[in-house]
Structures are given as structure tokens and as C-alpha cells.
Amino acid sequence: MAAMPRETVPIDLARRYEHIRPTPRLPDFAAWVDGVDLTRPLPDPVRAELRRALADFEVLFFRPQVLTPAQHVALAEVFGPISGGSFFDRHESVPEMEMIVTDRERPPSIDQWHTDLTWQARPPMGTVIQITETPPHGGNTCWLSTSKAFEALSPGMQAYLEGLTATHTWEVSGFRDALGRRGDEALINAIRHYKPVSHPVVLVHPDSGRRCLYVNDSFTKHIDGIDRRESQAMLAFLSSWIRRPEFTVQHEWQPHGLAVWDNRSTQHYANADYWPHRRVNRRVTFDVPGTERPHANVNSTVLRGSPLRD
Ligand SMILES: [Fe+2]
16 A cells, blocks of 8 residues: 655745746756746846756756757756767757757667766766657656655665666667767777766756665666675666656647756656657757766767667
8 A cells, every 4th residue: 555645845936936937847857947038148137037946846848949059058057068969960059069860770779767978987967958840649758856766765665775886888778879879999999988877876967956766677786785786676676666656747849948857866668659750859969067078979989989779
């Protein structure tokens, strides 16, 4: 039988926001943001409230606005310095922008829950995406709140998890197969450049103070220092738990709609139900302010500048 629901006290919107209008879609999670024209330079008080809103609501949605790539990059820079990004094609004149174009020849392949790049020592802080072309139906994106998922666990389970770390590596993800299809050299380069890393199972969010479950299906290999079977069972339980609908929002896109997510307190899943129709996702990723990047992006370190297609 389920336990009694917990009482929630929502964030006081009127007290915390003067310059933007956030409207959460779930309690304290996944907010629409109105009152911001992203085609104009953003004043400092607006920028400060956008940063506050990302910590408060973890995912922000903006109604459709036609942005230039430079305006898109400028929005990402509100939150942090532009990150090296991942292995997707780049915009022809704006290398900070990854172009995730899917069509008959390039099927969608991100239909798995994950937090971006947790196989790196310092994963990016978050991402701004704009879907400039939408398929006729489907192509939604889902996000879940890892802070909600942690908060709803029993105190005993929370205490158990708080002392643990877990190993993350791209080698347990689809990235390994895709690299393997590129040949041994790409795979060996990746093994050389990107060793497995360890992260706390419960990450304390530096801005919100919330505790976040920080394991994901795509990149977490095992929980450190416990029997392999205990690790497998615990990760399977957390994978199931974290997907409860109470922690999850599913977003239907309008052309030129935007979303910003915090990569520490969320996971996401790109529905792949629209193939072979075309969908264009413009993506700019940002780091925690002050992050030092030991490597350039994956394209230059592993793929010698030739992006991965599959
Ligand atoms: Fe992702």
C-alpha cells in the first residue's frame, strides 16, 4: 500500500519573481516562463531571475520565438560559459551550436533516460534547445526531476544512498556501439581520453540545496564498493522509481519553442516515435561557471573532427 502523500509548500512566485513570470507545470518543477523577449538583450535583473528560475524549477519552457543562433547562444550564456558539447554535427557558422537533425537517413536515437555526459568528470550544467522544425505528430521530449525522486524516498533509503558513489562510463551506452562502427581507432581514442569516473549517488545541488538522485540508465555502470548483485538490484530499483509520473513532464513542441534544463537535477528522454519524419533540434550546452575543461569536445578528441552520425 502506498504511504500517505507528503504535504508540499509551493515556491512563493510573487515574492521571488518581479521581472519574469514562471508558471510551474508540476509542483516546483518544469515551468513555463512568460514575459521575456529573447530577441532583445536581457537586462541583468531578468538574467538573475532566469538563473533563479532554473534552480527553482529545473526545466524552463519558452513559447515559440524565432531566434538567431547568436541569440540562442546568448541565452545559454545567461546560465554559464558555453560547453564543449557532445558528438553531434555543428551549425555551419556557429560552432557552439549542435544541430541534431533527424530524418529518414538519420533516425532518432536518444530515446533513453539520461543525464548528459555523466561519464565525464565535470558534466555540463545544462542545455538550451530549440526545435525549429517539428514532425507532424510526436517527437515530444520528457524530463524528470531527480530531486523529486530523491525527496519521495523513505528516510532509511535516503540515508543508505547518501553515503555511496557510482561509476559512470560511456562504455555501457549506445555511444560505444556507434564508436565501434567507426572502427578500432575511434574506440581506442575514446578509451584513452575518457576513463570511467565516479560521482556521488546523491548530488547536493549547489544552487537550490536540493538532494538529487544522480544515477542514470545510460551511463551508470555500478555503485562502488558494494556487491555487484546489490548494485544491479539497487540501480534497477532506482531506474524504475525515478520514472514515476509524479516526477515526469512530457513536452509537446511547437516550432521554435525553447527549453532550458539543469543537467544536475533532471534526466531527459527524446521520444523517437516520429521517424521517418524530419525534426531539427538546435542545442547549446553550458558549463557551471568557473569550470575548467580538460578536453575539447568529443569530436576533436576522439573523432578527429568528423562527427558521429549514428
Ligand atoms: Fe541528452
